[in-house]
Amino acid sequence: MENKKTNYKNVLSFIPTGEFYYKKGLKELQRENYPKAHKYLRRASELSPKDPLILSQYGIVLMEMQEFEQAMDMLHAAHELDPKEPEILFFLAEVHAHMGLFWDARKYAKKYLVYETQGKYTAEAMEIVDFAEQEDWQLFDDDGEAQDSEYYYRQEKARRMMEQGDFTGAIELLEKLVEEKADFWGAYNNLALAYFYIGEAEMAKALLHDVLRRNTGNLHALCNLAVFHYYEKNAELDDVLELLKKIQPYVFEHRYKLGATFALVGKYKEAYRWLKSLQKRGFDGDPAFYFWLSHAAYHSGHEEASRQAWEQLKKMDPGKDGYEPWNEHAAMPHADALEHDRDYLTKKLDHAKKSERLLGLFLLGKSSHKQEIISHPNWLESTQPSALETFVLGYALGHPFKESVPEERAFMRAMETAELLYAKQEMVTKQQEDLFQMWFLLVEKAFLRNYAFKNPAALAAAVDYMVSSSKNEKLTKKELADQFSVSVATLTKYMKELIAYLPE
Numbered sequence: 464m465e466n467k468k469t470n471y472k473n474v475l476s477f478i479p480t481g482e483f484y485y486k487k488g489l490k491e492l493q494r495e496n497y498p499k500a501h502k503y504l505r506r507a508s509e510l511s512p513k514d515p516l517i518l519s520q521y522g523i524v525l526m527e528m529q530e531f532e533q534a535m536d537m538l539h540a541a542h543e544l545d546p547k548e549p550e551i552l553f554f555l556a557e558v559h560a561h562m563g564l565f566w567d568a569r570k571y572a573k574k575y576l577v578y579e580t581q582g583k584y585t586a587e588a589m590e591i592v593d594f595a596e597q598e599d600w601q602l603f604d605d606d607g608e609a610q611d612s613e614y615y616y617r618q619e620k621a622r623r624m625m626e627q628g629d630f631t632g633a634i635e636l637l638e639k640l641v642e643e644k645a646d647f648w649g650a651y652n653n654l655a656l657a658y659f660y661i662g663e664a665e666m667a668k669a670l671l672h673d674v675l676r677r678n679t680g681n682l683h684a685l686c687n688l689a690v691f692h693y694y695e696k697n698a699e700l701d702d703v704l705e706l707l708k709k710i711q712p713y714v715f716e717h718r719y720k721l722g723a724t725f726a727l728v729g730k731y732k733e734a735y736r737w738l739k740s741l742q743k744r745g746f747d748g749d750p751a752f753y754f755w756l757s758h759a760a761y762h763s764g765h766e767e768a769s770r771q772a773w774e775q776l777k778k779m780d781p782g783k784d785g786y787e788p789w790n791e792h793a794a795m796p797h798a799d800a801l802e803h804d805r806d807y808l809t810k811k812l813d814h815a816k817k818s819e820r821l822l823g824l825f826l827l828g829k830s831s832h833k834q835e836i837i838s839h840p841n842w843l844e845s846t847q848p849s850a851l852e853t854f855v856l857g858y859a860l861g862h863p864f865k866e867s868v869p870e871e872r873a874f875m876r877a878m879e880t881a882e883l884l885y886a887k888q889e890m891v892t893k894q895q896e897d898l899f900q901m902w903f904l905l906v907e908k909a910f911l912r913n914y915a916f917k918n919p920a921a922l923a924a925a926v927d928y929m930v931s932s933s934k935n936e937k938l939t940k941k942e943l944a945d946q947f948s949v950s951v952a953t954l955t956k957y958m959k960e961l962i963a964y965l966p967e
Contacts, residue, residue, distance in 0.1 A: 480510055480511070481507040481508070481511025485517050488504035488507060488524070492520075492524065497527055500524050504517065504524050515551065518537050518538070518540050518544070519554065521537050522536075522537030522554060525537060526561065531561050535558050535559070536620070538551060547578065549584075550583075552574045552578070553571070553579075553588055556572035556575060559571060560591050560594070568591050576592070614644055614650070617639075618637070621637045621657075625657055630657045634654065634658065634661075637653055637657060646677070648678050648681055648683070648684070651670055651684070652674065652687055654670055655668075655670040655671050655674075656687060659694075664695060667691060671691075675688075683720060685703060685706060685707055686721065686724040689704060689707060689728060690724060690728070693728040708733060715741060715744075715746055718737045718740060719737075719748070722738035722741070722756075723738070723755045726759045729806070729832075731759045734758075734763075735760050739759075739760070750779045750780040753772045754776055756768075756772040757769045757773040762788065770789075773787055788831060789831070800891065801890075802829045805836075808827065808830055808832060808836070811823025811826065812827070812836070817907055818900065819900070820852060821851065821855050821903040821907060824856050824859050825899075828858065828860070851906070858874075869915075873910065874916075876915070876916035876917065877910065880920075880923045880926075881906075884899065884926070884927065887946075898930045905926065905964050912964070914960075914964070918953065918957060920947045920949050921954060924953075924954045925954050925957040925961055927947075928943045928958060
């Protein structure tokens with residue numbers, strides 16, 4: 464075989480530049496193929512981060528793809544490199560208008576018109592100026608402060624850093640902001656959130672109290688304070704909520720903040736009132752708006768409205784499928800069911816008595832608030848949960864148990880007894896509460912002494928008779944035995960066994 468040698472002298476190395484990808488991006492733009500244009504221009508901006516032309520063109524493509532925040536970043540970077548380029552000024556005006564920041568949109572449009580009185584975008588720039596000047600109510604941010612382009616942009620950058628998990632970087636940026644602008648309440652509120660997310664709760668609350676001292680009634684500070692107290696399970700939450708109930712905001716953003724806060728802390732009737740008021744007035748919400756509206760509607764008895772809101776949410780964010788507030792309930796929860804009373808349930812989970820916590824964990828598995836409570840950072844965080852509490856939590860969450868392990872077999876029979884008691888009405892009401900309290904008190908004591916819970920039906924009949932007879936209810940052993948398909952003798956036998964586990 465002939466031995467051929469490669470002639471490397473004729474091979475030219477190819478190292479693509481930002482200019483190379485920029486030209487490829489422009490070709491795709493001419494074909495209106497925005498995904499490919501985005502791909503090439505992103506690469507061009509990475510290779511040539513100091514080229515204002517490339518950065519501005521990438522920003523324009525991002526804007527076309529509705530990525531307004533990233534577009535703003537690119538256009539600001541291009542503007543810093545070339546502050547007098549008219550086209551960059553125009554697109555900065557346009558991106559700010561798209562985001563509803565009309566103060567800044569007007570400012571950049573006017574700057575463009577200084578350089579281009581008869582330019583390519585003159586007519587559109589004049590429209591932006593005219594529109595912005597008709598929308599004076601938009602010239603304020605969520606805290607009612609007049610917007611300043613530089614400060615507002617830096618605050619938004621910090622907020623995006625928080626969304627990406629960079630809390631340290633966000634704190635550094637926000638601390639500089641409040642140092643430079645001592646009355647920038649929005650930056651204070653975001654700084655408090657950043658501190659809270661890294662575990663500095665006391666610092667976060669101190670910042671909010673400082674805002675409220677210097678800017679009395681600041682809605683965002685009050686709402687954030689309510690959320691902090693809620694997550695820490697502080698008694699002060701009720702006082703803050705009473706204040707929030709008295710506030711009657713007009714601005715859409717304030718109504719949204721108030722409604723979302725009420726929904727997060729479980730005050731669904733108040734939440735539904737404010738969120739529904741926005742929808743009635745044509746508010747075109749984001750996915751979070753429809754998430755909270757659906758939950759608030761469902762838990763305040765408006766199932767149809769809840770389902771409609773969830774359908775809207777799924778169109779915007781299909782990934783939320785499976786997290787519906789009614790996910791585990793074919794119909795609306797009964798109004799008298801204690802397992803769907805969130806305040807009742809969380810008090811049980813926090814109760815000093817283990818038997819009460821066991822009852823709470825059992826009901827958690829049947830609650831419409833299960834997903835919310837599981838997701839809460841502080842609930843279910845007992846310092847040293849007992850083995851039995853761990854078992855009941857696992858049972859509530861659907862974890863499997865092994866019949867071959869005696870301890871787990873006994874536990875499952877205890878839960879089967881609880882299920883038989885629950886099946887009588889398919890809920891736990893105030894009238895039944897003492898029956899379940901008694902059962903879980905017996906479970907706590909008997910499980911520690913290796914009781915086998917051999918006959919769940921007989922145990923259910925026995926504990927039911929023990930509770931009803933203690934309340935002088937006119938139910939005979941025969942009636943209760945028949946309800947659970949056991950004999951009177953069997954009921955009596957298991958009642959004697961259970962009595963041995965009653966506290967002295």
